[in-house]
Amino acid sequence: MYTEIRELINFLARYFHLRIPRLRIGMFCEHMANNCLFRFQPYWNINIPKQHEEQRIIRISRTFCDETFTSAANSVGLMLEELLNCLPEHIILYVNPGEVFYCSCDYSPPIPIWLGSVNEDLSYNEQKVDGHSLIPPPPLPTRVPPLLPTGMDFTALDWRVNLSLVSPRELGYEYTNPFTGFRMFRYVLPGAPNFTVETFAITRFGSFRKRPEHEKKFVDAIKILLILEMLRGEEGLQQLKVILQLQQHQHLLLKIVEFGVLVMKVFFG
Structure with a gap:
């Protein structure tokens, strides 16, 4: 057909x-x-x-x-x-x-x-x-x-x-x-280039340069860790923030943590 x-x-x-x-x-x-x-x-x-x-x-x-x-x-x-x-x-x-x-x-x-x-x-x-x-x-x-x-x-x-x-x-x-x-x-x-939705999802904010594989794994691990630390409260988030300051790409990841802190303050006082 x-x-x-x-x-x-x-x-x-x-x-x-x-x-x-x-x-x-x-x-x-x-x-x-x-x-x-x-x-x-x-x-x-x-x-x-x-x-x-x-x-x-x-x-x-x-x-x-x-x-x-x-x-x-x-x-x-x-x-x-x-x-x-x-x-x-x-x-x-x-x-x-x-x-x-x-x-x-x-x-x-x-x-x-x-x-x-x-x-x-x-x-x-x-x-x-x-x-x-x-x-x-x-x-x-x-x-x-x-x-x-x-x-x-x-x-x-x-x-x-x-x-x-x-x-x-x-x-x-x-x-x-x-x-x-x-x-x-x-x-x-x-x-x-045959640029699809799936290939767009793995790039840096929609640029045509693909994200390195090690960076994708690191970001995925941080997302999981962030969820776990949010369950422990604001103290856990602050500890995570200190850890991320020693890691690569902290300028991006710290924003994630700061957002998590803000969410904790709004919903949990």
């Missing part, structure tokens, strides 16, 4: 390149990919690929836009008109395990975007799967002026949006899913 959604999203993203800033395209693609993920998952059966396929049809036009599309646009502050100007008048997208198709209208024959194994997710990565993507980059629409000079070589551009898989908690979701190993999409900015 992750691979099929990635190919679906990258098909749409090709229409937006050179018309909308790349960062905004990536943010939009992340939101739409996750919208599709939540919709498709309850109806995804790799043993019967066509089952519930009507739940995986996405229609995009000026008269009707699928909620996965409009919700993603609203989430990143993109005007719907701005996106529709980059697309053909009508697009109908079909997603089943192992295949992604599109049609230009209800009665036109489906055109394959991507074909592969129903188990393609076993080797998922955010990069292109060679030999499966069948649609070349679409012609640039004429309704929207390009952001870049028209004389440049477009064939050298990377048209794909990198979508990695992360834990829902890294995106701020407290979503509990009955399926083991559930992941969500996250846009990976080319050349940027």
Whole structure:
């Protein structure tokens, strides 16, 4: 399912390149990919690929836009008109395990975007799967002026949006899913470090320099010791403060102790 959604999203993203800033395209693609993920998952059966396929049809036009599309646009502050100007008048997208198709209208024959194994997710990565993507980059629409000079070589551009898989908690979701190993999409900015909530938690006040391992253990030990000393009262806290004056990083840890003393005075007189 992750691979099929990635190919679906990258098909749409090709229409937006050179018309909308790349960062905004990536943010939009992340939101739409996750919208599709939540919709498709309850109806995804790799043993019967066509089952519930009507739940995986996405229609995009000026008269009707699928909620996965409009919700993603609203989430990143993109005007719907701005996106529709980059697309053909009508697009109908079909997603089943192992295949992604599109049609230009209800009665036109489906055109394959991507074909592969129903188990393609076993080797998922955010990069292109060679030999499966069948649609070349679409012609640039004429309704929207390009952001870049028209004389440049477009064939050298990377048209794909990198979508990695992360834990829902890294995106701020407290979503509990009955399926083991559930992941969500996250846009990976080319050349940027993959900085997550978990890696942020082990840094010095949010800086990009990770805290040394020995310092993390020392701080954790002090936290436990502080709790124990608080149970003994203010005298124990004062003794702990004297001990910390002899230790490294006391300028940080003394603040913790001073706060503990203040708490003791407020609650225990």
